[in-house]
Amino acid sequence: MEEERLEMMLGSYGGKVSVLEWETESGAAEETMLLWGIQQPTLSKQNAFVSHSSLQLLLDACGHSLSILQSPSSLGKPGVTGAVMWDSGVVLGKFLEHAVDLGILVLQGKKVVELGSGCGLVGCIAALLGAQVILTDLPDRLRLLKKNVESNFRHGVRGSAAVKELTWGDDPDNDLIEPPPDYVLGSDVIYSEGAVVDLLDSLTQLCRPQTTVFLSGELRNDTVLECFLEAAVKDFVVGRIDQSQWHPDYRSPRVVMYILVKK
Template sequence: MASSTVAESEMEEEIKLGSYGGKVRVLRQDEESAAAETMLLWGIQQPTFSKPNSFVSQSSLQLNLDACGHYLSILQSPSSLSTPGVTGSVMWDSGVVLGKFLEHAVDSGLLLLHGKKVVELGSGCGLVGCIAALLGAQVTLTDLPDRLRLLKKNIETNLRHGNVRGSAVVRELIWGDDPDQDLIVPFPDYGDN
């Protein structure tokens, strides 16, 4: 038993990444662990710098990335950040990580989104909802009234491809108000906040 453990540990290569000098396990192509890839990305981005966003520049007018075999271009409105309480006008690292996690979870068979009803609360710029729709979900993206124009533009821009497996609609939802019945009946398979 001990020799088996030694053999396995010798096969795993660890390298130092980031300014903090922490060791991370090198991922092999045959590994399909979203958690491992997320931790690797986190390590590469040197979290000790305490930057609020390492993947996303909130001063940029758009974020470009590949997801689900599509090139996505997410528009941002950095000037809106000066308004107190407005966070849905720019992308956050958490949205990028969640979107890529969904993509890897579906690709590896850990999650099935095809045909599932998904309601995203506080969709902001809409990246996660776009990815869920590309993965086959029937997505309702919600946000406050003053955020819907940017959200709709991002959905229209990124989901106009002919090979989108799911669908996406944008709806107004103010937290604390009673939601429209079509948001909750039938109850969503998944919800994101």
């Protein structure tokens, strides 16, 4: 199945991606089976780039030393998300930096909305790359997010970073959709079947055909990923970005990255 996939460029990303197209309802299931078969995520190290017991994550990106505060004590609380960083966030952030360095992605001056920003690493890196970023999350996650944005933007930064409340499925504030974002980012946002409908609802409201979406995620639950892909291809062209295009030092068999463009 993989060899027959169409390789093409999607949206504003200059690299070729493997476009997911299927003629039968089993297509999403085949994609997830293929991923688990090839990457075998359960056999590789979990949290290769992060530590959930640490109060902060230190990472060099775009010539800056980022210090991202975490809240390990909140990790086990029911319903709490975004308290710590996951590998998928580090992978996505370093992918953006790598793609900009290669000249196959331009973020300078572009409007970017990040969904489920959590601790804010991905949005911070996008801003360091020159984007005008709006980082969003649930109301109870904004305090930590604002702290990280403020503490990492004290010196000469090309872009900007603002924090805003957004609950998936609710109508977004007008400044999120007008003008439409050039890019929408999300890491580890595909984590439960219950959240898939609301996530796709927000993506549909935020995106126009000229918007490019990058989503990275941890390969934990094939049923949840299958549910997302099956629903996403109805309104979006979906492509998988091969790990050969990621930052060479930040690749993991436990992570997958997709690009979406509205049909």
